[in-house]
Amino acid sequence: MKLVMIELAIDFQSEPVRVVVTGAAGQIAYSLLYMVAKGDVFGPNQPVILHLLDIPPMMGVVQGVVMELSDCALPLLRGVVPTADPDVAFKDVDAAFLVGAMPRKEGMERKDLLAANVGIFKVQGQAIERNAKRTIKVLVVGNPANTNALVCSKYAPSIPKENFTAMTRLDQNRATAHIAERLNVSCADVSNVIIWGNHSSTQFPDVRHANATVNGAKVSVSEAIKDDEYLKTQFVEKIQKRGAAVIAARKLSSAMSAAKAASDHMKDWWQGSANWVSMGVISDGSYGVPADVVFSFPVICSDKKWTIVQGLEIDEYARGKLDITAKELIEEREEALAVCQDSNL
């Protein structure tokens, strides 16, 4: 008992980590800030200082969020820095959730947001380059997330490209929950579901290597579901279109589930992942994916680093799916870089 008390006392003396959340007045941030401030992401004994970035007209709303964070009386929250200045927001930060961007409306594809949002990630990449710790871990949530992460990294050339990631964890969580519901088991009983490629309707949700524990026995998902045709068609489409289905129902894009996914992604990166998780990361050419795109791969995280899971079989069906989503990412990259060069931001 005495030993535990000493250990806790040491942990509470840890230096706070500085964490920036952009789009701090928006709907995803409203759920995410609470998760970060109460210890879900960086650990139950790790103090945090939150930097909240939004645009000048939203500073009144941000003040309200600051009041509510204070009123939560969270022991790990050691400071809040609300600002509309990217140089202040990114000063000495250890981790960044880049959420602030326009969400799509019904009938739009996420890439339709490219022209409106890509400039935000250019400016924030430049601010990261000037101000952040070289070890900063960046998670891009704002859409189109993969291409925004690539742009952000290009404008922060002194920071390793591996430190910029895009969120496909929401797709992974959706796919995992869907399989768990179908098998009538807990989400915790389903592992190694993979999302390949872009966070878009070309993504490839892949359960060919996934496992489930059913009635106490670990089996492959395809063995448990016994309907490969369904897993290759309806299931894939359902996950690809889930974001649009939420928008059609809520008239707003997903927020609670997006915040939970952002928390899961950064937690696994920071603290290590037990199983494979999917993250949009800079392609090194693995699985025949072209380099210089941010592509979602299965990864394992440890020591605050991700490593792409190697050696998985890519059959003809999977090859076709990977190639479609890679092609879209190349097209997005070309369009985004042209927008950045044209803009005077």
Ligand SMILES: NC(=O)c1ccc[n+]([C@@H]2O[C@H](COP(=O)([O-])OP(=O)(O)OC[C@H]3O[C@@H](n4cnc5c(N)ncnc54)[C@H](O)[C@@H]3O)[C@@H](O)[C@H]2O)c1
């Ligand atoms: N990758 C994913 O899985 C995923 C999931 C859900 C939503 N999203 C995306 O996340 C983004 C945010 O969604 P939301 O629902 O929170 O939107 P929202 O409209 O509720 O909030 C966005 C916030 O960003 C702010 N903002 C705009 N420009 C900014 C800038 N330059 N700097 C800082 N803040 C800025 C806005 O003022 C607003 O407060 C959207 O692009 C949405 O499509 C991604």
Ligand SMILES: O=C(O)C[C@H](O)C(=O)O
């Ligand atoms: O679908 C959207 O535009 C929002 C988000 O990317 C989602 O997947 O829910």
